[in-house]
Amino acid sequence: MKMYDLEKLRFSNDLLQIAEQAGAEFHKVSANDYRSHCPLHGGDNKSAFTIYLDGGVQKYKCFTRQECGTGDVIDFVQKWLNISFNDACEWLGGEKQLNQADKDRIIKNRAIREIQRLEEATNKALQVLEELRQTETWRKYHETVEQNENYQQLWESEGIPIEWQNYWWLGYCNQFTVMTDIGKWTTPTMTIPIFTGTNWELQNIKHRLINPYKQNDKYRPERPGLQASPFFCSPDDMFDAEKIIIVEGEKKAMVTYLTLEDNDYQVIGLPGKNQWRNIVDKFHGQSAYVWLDPDAYADALEFSKLIGARLININMKVDDAINDGILTKRGIRNLLSTSRKPRA
Ligand SMILES: [Zn+2]
Numbered sequence: 093m094k095m096y097d098l099e100k101l102r103f104s105n106d107l108l109q110i111a112e113q114a115g116a117e118f119h120k121v122s123a124n125d126y127r128s129h130c131p132l133h134g135g136d137n138k139s140a141f142t143i144y145l146d147g148g149v150q151k152y153k154c155f156t157r158q159e160c161g162t163g164d165v166i167d168f169v170q171k172w173l174n175i176s177f178n179d180a181c182e183w184l185g186g187e188k189q190l191n192q193a194d195k196d197r198i199i200k201n202r203a204i205r206e207i208q209r210l211e212e213a214t215n216k217a218l219q220v221l222e223e224l225r226q227t228e229t230w231r232k233y234h235e236t237v238e239q240n241e242n243y244q245q246l247w248e249s250e251g252i253p254i255e256w257q258n259y260w261w262l263g264y265c266n267q268f269t270v271m272t273d274i275g276k277w278t279t280p281t282m283t284i285p286i287f288t289g290t291n292w293e294l295q296n297i298k299h300r301l302i303n304p305y306k307q308n309d310k311y312r313p314e315r316p317g318l319q320a321s322p323f324f325c326s327p328d329d330m331f332d333a334e335k336i337i338i339v340e341g342e343k344k345a346m347v348t349y350l351t352l353e354d355n356d357y358q359v360i361g362l363p364g365k366n367q368w369r370n371i372v373d374k375f376h377g378q379s380a381y382v383w384l385d386p387d388a389y390a391d392a393l394e395f396s397k398l399i400g401a402r403l404i405n406i407n408m409k410v411d412d413a414i415n416d417g418i419l420t421k422r423g424i425r426n427l428l429s430t431s432r433k434p435r436a
Contacts, residue, residue: 096181098166105184107143107150107165112198114172116141119209132160132171213317220315225294229314230285233263233297240264246282251347251415260325260346261285265299270312272305279303281312284342286363287327295321298342298363311341320363322371325349331374333358337381337428338401340365340388344411348383351414352424368395375399381428385409393434402431 108118108126116128119138130141132154140156152168154160160171169180237243237257243264247257256262263283270277281299288295297314304310313320323342324330326349335357339345345361352359362368365388372395380401384392389405396403404427406413413419419427 101181101184102149102164105165107152107168109198110165117205118202130154130160133157217317217319220317224314230261230263230297233265233283234261236264250343268299277305286321286323288330290328292327320367322363323361325359329358335379336360337383339383339410340385347411347414351421353421365391372398381431383410396434397436403434404431
C-alpha cells in the first residue's frame with residue numbers, strides 16, 4: 093500500500109478552490125467562515141456549507157445533510173468524487189489537479205461574487221436607513237423625553253441640560269430588544285440620533301442599553317446592518333471646523349463640547365474604538381486633537397500621527413473626569429494648549 097504525506101496533502105491543497113471546482117460559490121461571512129450552498133448535495137441554501145480553519149487545517153461542514161458530513165480536504169474529495177481514501181490522496185497529489193488558468197478563473201469569480209455581495213449589503217443598508225428616516229423614529233424617542241421629566245432628568249444626570257437634549261434630539265425608548273448569546277434581551281434605552289450635514293440627515297440611531305445583559309455591551313444601533321457613523325456635536329459643520337476634538341463615543345463628545353463652551357471647536361464622537369480608520373482621510377489642515385480613553389493609547393497615537401493631530405492622554409475617561417468635577421472648562425483649555433503632536 094502506498095503511503096501518503098497527509099500533512100502535505102492538506103496544506104498544499106486549497107479546500108476553498110476544490111469546493112469551488114465542485115460547484116460551491118462562497119461568500120465570506122468572517123475571516124474564518126466561508127459559506128456557500130452545499131456542493132455535495134446541491135440545494136439552494138446559500139449558508140448550508142461552510143469552510144473554516146480548525147487548528148490551522150481547512151475543514152468543511154454541511155449543516156443540512158448528515159451524509160455530506162464534515163472533514164478535511166481528503167474527506168471532501170472522497171465524498172465529492174465518491175472515491176476511496178487512497179484514490180482521494182492520489183487525486184490531491186497527482187496530475188488531476190487544476191491548472192493555473194482554472195485556478196485564476198476560480199479566484200476571479202470569487203472576487204466578483206464578493207464585490208456583488210458588498211454591493212448588495214450596501215444597498216440593503218441604504219434601504220434600512222431610508223426606512224428609518226421616513227418613520228422618524230428618533231422624533232418619537234425624543235417626544236418620549238419631552239413629555240416626561242424623569243427621562244429629562246436621566247439625561248441631565250449624564251451632564252446634558254434640557255435645551256441640549258432638544259438640540260441633539262436625545263430620546264428614550266421604553267422597550268428595545270437586542271440579540272445576545274442567551275437569546276433576545278429587552279431593556280429600556282437612551283437614544284442618540286446621529287446626524288450629518290446642513291440638513292441634519294439621519295445616519296443612524298444609537299441605543300445605550302440601560303440594563304445591558306453584559307456591562308461591556310451597552311451600545312447598539314437601531315437596526316442591524318446600518319453603518320456606524322461618527323457623532324458630530326455640530327452636525328452642520330461636520331469636518332469643516334478649524335478645530336476638531338475627537339473622543340470616544342457620543343456621550344463623551346457631548347459632555348466635552350458643553351464643558352468647553354467654544355463654538356470654534358467641533359467635537360466628534362467615534363462610534364467605536366477602532367472606527368477612527370474610516371475618517372482619517374477627512375482631515376486636511378484642521379487643528380485636530382485626538383483624545384481617546386486611556387486604554388486606547390496605541391490607537392490614539394497611530395491616529396494622531398496619521399492626521400497630524402495633537403494627542404491628549406489623561407488617566408481617566410473624559411466624561412468621568414468632567415462629571416466628577418476633576419476637569420473643568422479651564423482644565424480642558426489647558427490640556428488643549430499644552431498638548432503636543434507625537435513625533436512621527
Ligand atoms: Zn450537503
